[in-house]
Amino acid sequence: MNIVHATGIDGARQARGIVVVIDVLRAFTVSAYALAGGARECRLVRTVAEARALAERTPGAVICAEEDALPVEGIAISNSPTRIRETDLKDRVLIQRSTAGTQVAAEVESADIFAASLVVAHATVQACLLRSPETLTLLASADHPEDHACATYMQGMIQGEHPDLQRLLEPLRQSERYHRAMSGSWPGFPPTDLDLALEADRFPFAMPVKREAGYLRLTASRVAG
DSSP: OEEEEEEEHHHHHHOSSEEEOOTTTTTHHHHHHHHTTSSSSEOOOSSSHHHHHHHSTTTTEEEEOOOOOOTTTTTOOOOOOHHHHHOOTOEEEEEESSSSSHHHHHHHSSSSSEOOOGGHHHHHHHHHHHTTSSSSEHHHHSSSHHHHHHHHHHHHTTTTOOHHHHHTHHHTTHHHHHHHHHHOOOOOTTTTTHHTTTTTTTTTTTEEEETTEEEEOOOEEEEOO
């Protein structure tokens, strides 16, 4: 298997084979907790206006949105797995808009896409291996250490290794961004989001992405093994 690492919008436009779009902090961690909490699916859009319009025509919809990693006025839930865990999403649809993950996923042209984060890393690897792809693109949605760490962690598992995730996450923990989040001073970003996002392999499902009219549809696909 040829494993390619890529980053951001430019990486998405060049991605080939099976494409795994990674957003650890926090969009696709939010997706995983929503699906684990009973949501039927997540619908990814590019803009807040699209999120609001889609919610109006989607029975049982809940919006989760941020712009530049900050809450959006009039939308109660920001891009926070903590808030998602506190919300009753059983049989509901989560509509997501984020600055990195949903934008990057929308640019991928491949027909075989997974959304991923650390909490579903192992299940995503298993789902990819079952397809025996010639090429696998591990696409970090932003040039952030946690997304690159997740990509490296996944590659290690694919190659039969046992990656030291704590070592891989050390650049994140040394960053100003991490310390700001830990301080509790970042609006819409409670410190508990970090623990929820950095717990590897919490959920036994992958998150395949399919194109629909006006959005990307993300669901949970349970993976054995």
